[in-house]
Amino acid sequence: MTKSDLILRLAERNPHLFQRDIERIVATILDEITAALARGDRVELRGFGAFSVKHRAARIGRNPRTGESVSVAKKVVPYFKTGKELRERLNAQS
Amino acid sequence: MTVTRSDLTEAVYQEVGLSRNESAQLVESVLREIVDTLAQGEAVKLSSFGTFSVVNKAQRIGRNPKTGEEVPILPRRVLVFRASHVLKDRINTTTPWSGD
Numbered sequence: 489m490t491k492s493d494l495i496l497r498l499a500e501r502n503p504h505l506f507q508r509d510i511e512r513i514v515a516t517i518l519d520e521i522t523a524a525l526a527r528g529d530r531v532e533l534r535g536f537g538a539f540s541v542k543h544r545a546a547r548i549g550r551n552p553r554t555g556e557s558v559s560v561a562k563k564v565v566p567y568f569k570t571g572k573e574l575r576e577r578l579n580a581q582s
Numbered sequence: 583m584t585v586t587r588s589d590l591t592e593a594v595y596q597e598v599g600l601s602r603n604e605s606a607q608l609v610e611s612v613l614r615e616i617v618d619t620l621a622q623g624e625a626v627k628l629s630s631f632g633t634f635s636v637v638n639k640a641q642r643i644g645r646n647p648k649t650g651e652e653v654p655i656l657p658r659r660v661l662v663f664r665a666s667h668v669l670k671d672r673i674n675t676t677t678p679w680s681g682d
Contacts, residue, residue: 489619491628497615502608512598513608518631520593522669524585526676531585536617537661541673543680564673566632568663577621578636578659 525566537571587613620661630668637662 489497495514499507521539524531531539546562570578587609595605616626616634625635636659644655665673 489616489624489626491631494612494615494626494628498608498611501611509598509600510608513594513605514612516594516597517590517609517612518628520585520590522631522672524589525669525673527583528678528680529583529585533587533613536613537663562679564679566663566665566669566673568632568634568661568665570661574617574620574661577617578623578661580621 528564533571535571535573537574538569540567540569541565542567623659628666630666632663632665632669635662635664636660 491514495507495510498510498514499505502510521531525539525541528541533539541564544563544565547560549558549560550556551558587606590609591602591606594600594609595602598605600608619626620634620636623636625633627633639655639658639660641657642655644653645651646653
């Protein structure tokens with residue numbers, strides 16, 4: 489399912505709303521999560537999971553093709569941990 | 583600070599001009615639609631945010647780290663999130679560093 493599929497499905501279930509409102513709702517939610525992570529905050533959504541950021545120290549990497557050393561700068565990466573409820577649902581029937 | 587559903591509801595309320603109640607319901611339906619799709623084993627791709635995919639893991643032998651005992655880890659399905667470049671870039675340019 490892509491973002492546009494998601495918007496279409498939500499539009500079908502909410503015929504009283506304009507599709508552009510649904511688009512704005514989805515965009516607002518994703519922007520809010522992104523902004524929280526950019527501040528270094530955590531986002532906890534029960535039944536889904538938690539978004540957080542992890543810090544990676546600078547390191548010396550290697551170009552796997554040439555074997556040459558390259559320095560990799562420190563960085564912050566987004567991280568998602570699946571919530572307990574969803575983890576259980578993923579394994580419910582199989 | 584931790585962001586939760588109520589913060590997302592507040593943002594939708596401010597941004598879209600629906601009532602608080604309806605904003606809360608819509609946040610809930612967006613999340614439910616995503617979670618239900620994943621629970622059925624279907625991937626969810628949200629452009630400029632990231633992709634959630636469901637991966638089947640084979641059985642493997644694990645070990646209880648405390649007792650050293652071998653225990654089988656049964657085949658299972660796990661969710662993997664890959665952040666898009668847009669999200670990674672946005673986080674890297676602004677997130678305060680607290681890793682030292």
